[in-house]
Amino acid sequence: MSKGSFPKWCLLNLAPPAAAFVIRMLGRLMRLETVGGEVPRSFVERGEYPILAFWHDQLLLMVLGYTGPGSKILISASKDGELIARVMHRFGMGAVRGSSNRGGRAAFRELVALGKESVDLVVTPDGPKGPRHQVKDGVVQLARLTGRGVVPMAFACSRGHRFASWDRFLLPYPFCRGVFAFGPPLYHAEGESVEQFRARIQEAMKENLERAESRLTSYGLSAV
Template sequence: MKELRRNILNRLSPQIAWLIYILLCFFRLTMRIRVVGLEIMKEFVKSGEGFIGIFWHGRLLMIPFVYPGKRMNVLIGTHRDGQLIADVMKCFGFGLVRGSSSKGGAAALREMKKLLAEGDDIAITPDGPRGPAEVAKIGVAQSARVSGRPVVPVAFSSSHSWRGTSWDKMLIPKPFSKGVFVIGAPLRYCEGEDLEVFRLRIETALKETTAQADCFFTETQQ
């Protein structure tokens, strides 16, 4: 029975993805959104130097709207829920890289290195696909090291939202609320740096960027 449900969901995935895409576009149209640090991302897009954008899995719903370029590729896990996320990303016009730390990681790393060398950009949820939440896996640090490209932390928050009950506590903005994207300073791998040290730098930077987004409306109202 589980296998039957899974097959049905896989067949319906493109149609469900379009419904999710339309719903997200509705949310975006009703919201008043500020972007902090957009010039950082725009500069990389203008220069043609590929970058690795990172954001927590629980904040991914609205992130596609902040990207100012046309050459984004999203790393999506090969788990069964990944197909729906992949189909939603295709609705935004993004390319896909399939793989995760547990399956297909080496091939995904090679593909990301190639895309970044060609000037494309990559999006990664470093705590995906299954957590633990807001703990960066080593893969994003490896990607930055082998490609020589910068890691750019990105976060989204809203003045009013729902939170999911899954492991990532997905943030779902309420229509007509205020939203904010915060883009943090880029991080680069330092030659000879221990990979775990670099991973911790990435994790800390993304946590700080996310905290800045979450505090945005509290600070602006004071």
């Protein structure tokens, strides 16, 4: 192993198990609950598979909020994406690698093909580089071509740190209260334009995040 490759090897092989450990410990040290959990359960009961959509800044704990029968998450082809993919693998989630500026078309074709398989599809509609909390056309076209329902998923917590990144990535603090929320599925309607469907998903994502934040408010807490 060359001198320059050793740090990279350490990063790719030691960081993922450490990150997975942190995620699991955070889950055990937080007071977590779920709003709208009947939505993903209904898909399991019907033997159907949704497209789960959540904002990029909420990525860290989402593996604790949904434990369906299997999933494939779209992750960028960057070095950071490789780390995330390895962490997700430790929670039983597969990865489809690609983004708008690197391997995006091939990744999208793979997702469409997976739409015929018995796996959930998971996307961050504003990733990998934003704009923050703005739905791009990828999830719209994926739902249109596969016929699957888009299920908004959100996470909010009472205490945590927001990083100075484009998405203001959220790191929850131990011992805080956290809420996962699921919204009703959205299906592409016959004759509906891409922009009309995108606007519906955008509004549903907004409402679902507010649903999670409202649960915190009911406890006299505010979301980070």
